[in-house]
Amino acid sequence: MSATTSIVTRGRHREKERLQWGSPAVYFIALVLVAVCLAPVLYIVIGGFRTNAQITTNPAGLPNPWEFGNYLDVLTSDVFWLQVGNSLIAAAFTTAGVVVLGLMVSYVLARYHFRGRGAMYALFAAGLMFPITVAITPLYILVKDLGLMNSLAGVILPQIAFALPTTVIILVPFLRAIPDEIEEAAAIDGAGRLGFFFRMVLRLAVPGVVTVGILAFIGSWNSYLLPLFILNDASTYTLPLGVQAFSSQYSVDTARVLAFTSLAMLPALLFFLVFQRRIVGGLTGAVKG
Amino acid sequence: MPSADRRRGKRAAAWRTRMEITVLSGPAIIVFLGFVIFPVAMAAYYGFFNWQGYGPATDFVGLKNYVVIFTDPTFLEALTHNGVILVLSLVMQGPLAILLALLLNQKMRGRTIIRVLIFVPYVIAEVIVGTGFSLMLQTSGAMNALLKNIGLGFLQADWLADPAIAIWTLMFILTWKYIGFAVILFLAGLQGIPTELFEAAAIDGASYWQIQRRITLPLLGPTVRIWAFLSIIGSLQLFDLVYIIWGQYVAGVAGTSTMATYMVTNGRDAGNFGYGNAVAVVIFFISLIIALIYQRFVLRRDTAGALTEGRK
Numbered sequence: 001m002s003a004t005t006s007i008v009t010r011g012r013h014r015e016k017e018r019l020q021w022g023s024p025a026v027y028f029i030a031l032v033l034v035a036v037c038l039a040p041v042l043y044i045v046i047g048g049f050r051t052n053a054q055i056t057t058n059p060a061g062l063p064n065p066w067e068f069g070n071y072l073d074v075l076t077s078d079v080f081w082l083q084v085g086n087s088l089i090a091a092a093f094t095t096a097g098v099v100v101l102g103l104m105v106s107y108v109l110a111r112y113h114f115r116g117r118g119a120m121y122a123l124f125a126a127g128l129m130f131p132i133t134v135a136i137t138p139l140y141i142l143v144k145d146l147g148l149m150n151s152l153a154g155v156i157l158p159q160i161a162f163a164l165p166t167t168v169i170i171l172v173p174f175l176r177a178i179p180d181e182i183e184e185a186a187a188i189d190g191a192g193r194l195g196f197f198f199r200m201v202l203r204l205a206v207p208g209v210v211t212v213g214i215l216a217f218i219g220s221w222n223s224y225l226l227p228l229f230i231l232n233d234a235s236t237y238t239l240p241l242g243v244q245a246f247s248s249q250y251s252v253d254t255a256r257v258l259a260f261t262s263l264a265m266l267p268a269l270l271f272f273l274v275f276q277r278r279i280v281g282g283l284t285g286a287v288k289g
Numbered sequence: 290m291p292s293a294d295r296r297r298g299k300r301a302a303a304w305r306t307r308m309e310i311t312v313l314s315g316p317a318i319i320v321f322l323g324f325v326i327f328p329v330a331m332a333a334y335y336g337f338f339n340w341q342g343y344g345p346a347t348d349f350v351g352l353k354n355y356v357v358i359f360t361d362p363t364f365l366e367a368l369t370h371n372g373v374i375l376v377l378s379l380v381m382q383g384p385l386a387i388l389l390a391l392l393l394n395q396k397m398r399g400r401t402i403i404r405v406l407i408f409v410p411y412v413i414a415e416v417i418v419g420t421g422f423s424l425m426l427q428t429s430g431a432m433n434a435l436l437k438n439i440g441l442g443f444l445q446a447d448w449l450a451d452p453a454i455a456i457w458t459l460m461f462i463l464t465w466k467y468i469g470f471a472v473i474l475f476l477a478g479l480q481g482i483p484t485e486l487f488e489a490a491a492i493d494g495a496s497y498w499q500i501q502r503r504i505t506l507p508l509l510g511p512t513v514r515i516w517a518f519l520s521i522i523g524s525l526q527l528f529d530l531v532y533i534i535w536g537q538y539v540a541g542v543a544g545t546s547t548m549a550t551y552m553v554t555n556g557r558d559a560g561n562f563g564y565g566n567a568v569a570v571v572i573f574f575i576s577l578i579i580a581l582i583y584q585r586f587v588l589r590r591d592t593a594g595a596l597t598e599g600r601k
Binding site: 027029037038040044047101107112114120123127133134138139140141142157160168192193218222229243264265268269273276 | 326
């Protein structure tokens, strides 16, 4: 973390901006805030380096000595990697589906004039009010009737559907902001609407697409309720189900549960830290749009 | 060009456009209708049956499920909890997030990294948050040990099991998890306010707090109203964290059950799918009514332009 801090500090330094009012107090509050936000995360990560005896005798202490066995156990277990694989497949296909379908429909909503466009946009916007919780029981039955129980496809398809409202709401303003002149120029050069879509829009929409993709990926990676209903066979478990199964199976082995849990959160966390600018940027666009 | 030809050309272009619209929007609409709208409609249907989830639903019971729901004290309790969570979320998280957003909107070193770090809880899966907090907050967990170590042993408590405390524990965890999202939204909103306004007010001699109260807050209104909407819907649908931390049976005893945990416990877990669907319908209608009222009276001015015609 210190390396990152110094980079950021150097970047700020170059701007030569004078700090404004009451900075010590501001920094203090900000630090307290960051500490509160990170403490539980650190508890999980550091907890994995302790033994159960250490946890029992001194639940709030640091590991002494640091124990690497828990992490090694998890990292060498087939179950963990199987669940990582399942989560990756589910997240990758969900993301791909959300991006492709979302981009296509958003393009129509943003750049075509036709009757019913308002209604179509409203339909997707209303989808925001239908979180998966409400539809979960019939969704489970639908997936069962389609023969997709215990298959990742049974998780992926509903996830795509439920991610579409957010996607549409983020992408439509993005696509609408592409200047008409570019489209006209493309038309003069002989590109039809579809040609314009493939040659220009796809490239210009990359920032929006990345935001939507990240949100879909993290959403899928973390999703719990849907897999809980659809995936009953342990070999199809995604990581969130795995964490829960693991923590109830090894409920006495707290240290190992903490190691498993912190390894399970690592990928989404890294993914977020790499792409955080895009997420924040995308939300900004959605709120302003 | 003769006009008949032009008309034919126009018609061909119109047909082409219609094809493009259909091909491009078709798949998304089919998936959306199939996996979002259709299940919600089916919930309404199955809700009228006494049905265990296999075979066709034949045991039609009319409104009986609904009568049972609204006369079940366990459900009414859960509904109350949703209400409490809704109000507390708005009252606790809104002002806190606005203050934090104002604070983090200052020009200060390390601002970017602070913003990233407070967003971390939002990114972590509910399961992981739940597992971590339930370990930390159990009676023999790290929280109580920490309080004892720093000489605040008298504050030790049964954070998860004591019905007088558990709802506040839940509120703390919810705030911890979702405050970053609110702050990021508000920061985005703050960035949309032209700085000239602040400069003008400062020149006119307005103090920092006057500027925030008279200029920033009103202009942040649309963002706050959208956040509040998301928060309300989230509070009504709350499931994961409660179910993970308090599980199937304890949530009721600890006073943290919600309509959604009630739905899963009394529907799927009890093998009573018709009933579970009826509960889903109730949750849906409560959310819908509240959302419509909110949109009608609060969000109206913000979304008025968004849903109607017109490219910018």
